[in-house]
Every structure is written in structure tokens, then in C-alpha cells.
Amino acid sequence: VNLPIPESHLDLVTRPIHGVLTTLMPDGQPQSSLVWCDYDGECVCVNTTQERQKGRNMLRDPKVSLLVVDPEDKGRYLEIRGEVEAIQDGAVGHLDHVTRKYTRHPQYYGYIYPLEQRERETRIICRIHAKKITRDAIHR
């Protein structure tokens, strides 16, 4: 299953808005963090490393949720529940693409993180296959 993102809410993942990504700790405790998002035409993608907590969590248990709230209208949001497909190929290029979307910098390593850090971690693109999509507050 991979549900399409409704066109009415595509802007929430194509504009530079921070999303809330939730992954599962080894004991099942949910853990959330603010992430940069991107849309590849099919799936919403986030970029992290194999070494970070959320990366380790997703590689062990791919179940995630991603919530993106419109900063100008908190009642307008998109929630995607699904499973992550982790891809290493092209992950640094993807990270640079997202860095340009969210910041004024041309690339991530060497600008946001030290260049040396690039060799110390393994980047992954996390494509979220949507199994359930919800939208907007009921009182909106």
C-alpha cells in the first residue's frame, strides 16, 4: 500500500516546513523529532543517518508517522502513517537538495556540519510509504 498525498495538502511537504517524525524506540516508546521533508513525486522523504537514534529506530522497525502543520494555520495539517524504505544511494545528494530548500547553504557537509563528519556517518533517504493519511483539525 502506498496512498497518494492529497493535492490539497502537497504544499505542506513541498514548502520548507519542519515536520514531526515519530519513530519507535526498542521498547516501543515513540520518539519524535523535527525534520526536513521532501516529496519525490510518490512518497514523502526525510533524510537522516544510520547512526542517529531515529535512523537506528527506523532500520529496526520501519513504522513511522509524519505530521506537518501549516505554520500559518495550525488547524491545517497532514499526518502520514506508514513504513519507511531506507535508501543509501544518492542520500548525500538528496541531503544537499533538501539543505538548499531549507537554508541558504549550497550543501550540508562543509556548511551546516563539518566536512569531516561526512565520513563518520552513513546517510539514508527514508521514503515513507503511506498506509493511512489524515488531515486537518475537526474544528477547522
Next chain:
Amino acid sequence: MNKIPDEFLDLVNCPRAAALTTLMPGGQPQTTVVWCDFDGTYVRVNTMRGFRKEKNMRADPKVMLLCFDPREPLRSLEVRGTVVEMTEAGAMEHLDGLSERYTIQAPSHILARACGAQRDGNPRIVQDPADPCLHTGRAEEGGVP
């Protein structure tokens, strides 16, 4: 139980955005925008009996609440914990208090009509003493990818 640092209290007391994650029966995380406040000891959210998140919290009290301001995403408060209490006592007053602070009108009657469900309320969230995970505002420039 962790104490919420004073300088981050604004992020649990009616923050601009709070994302509550509960666990579906199969363990799938489910995240929604909620209103929350702080009673001096516990963070409180307000929901309705019969809502998915309410059923989830009864079945598994493990929750995650990420509080932030969407206009200032580098500053956030991550509260990982368990729900210690769910009560209907004072729930309507709590909701109306939240409504007053979050909006100009109290929508409890709208919410009640919208779902036709009996109100439930004031689930209190407390950081699990066994899981001392209280993270505050990770400051990487441009976000936390």
C-alpha cells in the same frame, strides 16, 4: 521523573504546536496536533472518550509529546513518557480553559457535537521515571535532519 526546565515551561503551557503520538494496536505510531498545558507537575492534554488517541492511551500509555513553535523550529521540547491518569473530573472546565487561551471562543460544544461521543479528559502525561528522556531544543543550524 524529569523536571521540565523553567526556561522551557512556555513550551508545555499552551505552545503554538504540540504533537501527541500514541500507539495504534499494532504498534504503529499515530500523531495529532493537541492543546496542552502544565499543572505544575504534569503536562495535560484533553481529548474525548472514543477518539482514536484516547483508546490508544488506554491500551498502551506510552506517549510522546513534541512541543514547538512552527515559526521557530530550532527550539523544541521533547517529552517522552507515560500517561499516569485519565479522568473526566474537571475535563470540561479544563477544555474551556484551553479554548480561552488558544482561541477566542470555547469550542467544547462544537467538539461534542462533532463526534457525538461522551467527553473524557485530562489525561496527564508524565515522563516515565524509568526513561529519563527529556530533550530540549537541539540547535543545529537550519533544523534537525
